[in-house]
């Protein structure tokens with residue numbers, strides 16, 4: 001497919017189809033293109049990609065880590081779904097809703113490389129991961145392993161289980177610049193005891209962008225009889241992998257981050273043999289203990305959001321996972337290579353290409369992160385986020401481009417950082 005055809009498809013996909021069910025059938029045949037390794041596609045291609053987004057000209061958005069706004073075609077599709085569901089009312093809910101829900105799960109399962117019976121759609125990574133943390137049958141004295149650099153909501157959920165059931169949380173601290181995978185694996189291994197019931201690991205550390213050797217951590221933990229839950233909030237549709245390749249037992253992610261689905265979409269994967277061991281947050285007697293759908297009874301919810309996951313997947317797959325990953329890494333390295341080692345700046349993200357992708361974090365030594373963010377915004381119109389987490393050993397500014405970001409925008413960041421340093 002050439003770039004014009006690509007854009008035409010993107011624009012039409014939001015407005016052409018009439019009924020939600022027909023649209024979802026059409027998506028199931030979408031194949032990923034041959035994705036080049038390395039640089040990934042021509043400059044023209046990425047210019048056209050930028051044109052697929054409506055970018056707010058008032059500031060340079062380098063904070064796509066919170067979530068990434070949708071390209072126009074996905075936004076239009078979402079509005080179209082909302083119109084259809086609104087038009088059909090409860091008729092849609094009673095006649096089409098169930099099969100559309102299965103269709104979306106199927107598309108996601110296919111993309112993630114796992115079985116339909118192992119995947120449900122949630123509202124976000126928080127719901128997915130907390131469903132696991134709160135669903136286990138904790139006993140007093142049970143232990144869980146996690147890192148100080150994990151996301152606060154999950155750490156809080158473990159703290160709540162400690163208060164409620166008397167579990168013990170063992171928290172390791174990850175180095176920003178590991179010397180080897182083994183260094184990280186042995187940190188986690190050192191926290192495991194005979195009472196460990198769950199190990200949580202971030203696939204991509206949200207404050208620094210560091211990619212962790214999840215497969216090696218899972219293999220080590222399994223050898224010690226410990227199941228692993230992966231927080232994939234930042235890895236899914238960002239770096240290329242399939243969930244089973246990670247070797248984990250549970251995996252949760254948000255789809256409004258790197259997949260570009262509407263706000264309020266997430267995925268939970270539970271390996272088949274682990275489903276029976278989880279208690280649902282909201283009970284549902286229609287499904288047996290071994291059916292993952294028992295974990296998915298959240299009541300009536302915004303179905304148009306869920307339907308739009310298919311459109312977001314379609315957009316993603318036409319770029320291709322490998323090509324997207326290559327582009328995102330190129331953008332990150334474009335700016336980090338210019339400031340790494342610069343006097344007065346500290347990079348909190350590893351230099352090795354395979355240890356990071358789009359996200360990176362830089363500290364300005366003489367300034368608090370909040371002041372750097374303020375100056376970047378007020379003086380240079382660059383939007384980032386401050387990470388001031390001394391307990392997690394990270395003080396800096398998180399910078400997250402996305403595929404629509406240009407090198408000209410990153411040049412503005414580099415010159416602002418050098419001026420601040």
Ligand SMILES: Cc1ncc(COP(=O)(O)O)c(C=O)c1O
Nearest residue numbers: 124125126127151206231233254
């Ligand atoms: C590592 C990590 N886990 C979980 C979450 C929670 O995501 P959400 O707010 O979409 O549930 C985030 C959000 O940024 C995150 O960075």
